[in-house]
């Protein structure tokens with residue numbers, strides 16, 4: 001895959017949506033980050049689990065406001081030209097970790113120079129990857145995630161996506177994808193998202 005040639009690098013926020021140490025999706029997120037860097041992107045990897053957001057609770061919101069880590073997520077999205085979401089599926093659905101973090105973010109209003117959560121995501125290009133030890137690799141959740149991010153968050157989710165099946169056998173000891181076809185598929189998603197981000201950056205007034 002061709003290295004992208006930009007005056008300024010595309011800033012890619014890679015988000016992992018797993019709730020588990022030793023996560024296959026975090027491993028995939030790291031591999032995708034290296035691929036994006038090789039394509040010239042400046043990458044930040046965010047493990048959503050580390051934000052330690054409580055489950056959405058209207059009483060917490062009413063008494064204390066939206067928890068501060070939701071603001072960290074907003075800041076990370078604002079700083080990025082594109083987002084790559086790498087998440088498992090649970091029972092054919094995106095993980096509660098992802099939905100909860102985005103739900104909290106959707107409740108955050110503008111504060112100082114920080115935009116509201118829904119302003120931060122609007123028009124932001126996104127790509128989807130998933131990994132599972134199963135035969136479908138998390139594919140079943142992707143349409144729900146795509147709909148959620150597009151319909152509720154106005155994100156522009158690239159049509160190209162990849163679900164890594166048998167992910168428990170997909171990585172070598174260094175965390176690299178051992179199968180050429182899988183690596184090409186991830187590279188293709190990363191390239192497509194960076195290309196979309198580059199085109200949108202060029203089209204938008206500075």
Ligand SMILES: Cc1cc2nc3c(=O)[nH]c(=O)nc-3n(C[C@H](O)[C@H](O)[C@H](O)COP(=O)(O)O)c2cc1C
Pocket residue numbers: 018019020022023024025026088089090091092093131132133134135136137138
């Ligand atoms: C509650 C739950 C539901 C799951 N449902 C699915 C599923 O629908 N499809 C699938 O491929 N794997 C499913 N799995 C297995 C996960 O893909 C597997 O645990 C995977 O390792 C999770 O990703 P991670 O390693 O990044 O945490 C499920 C796991 C859990 C805990």
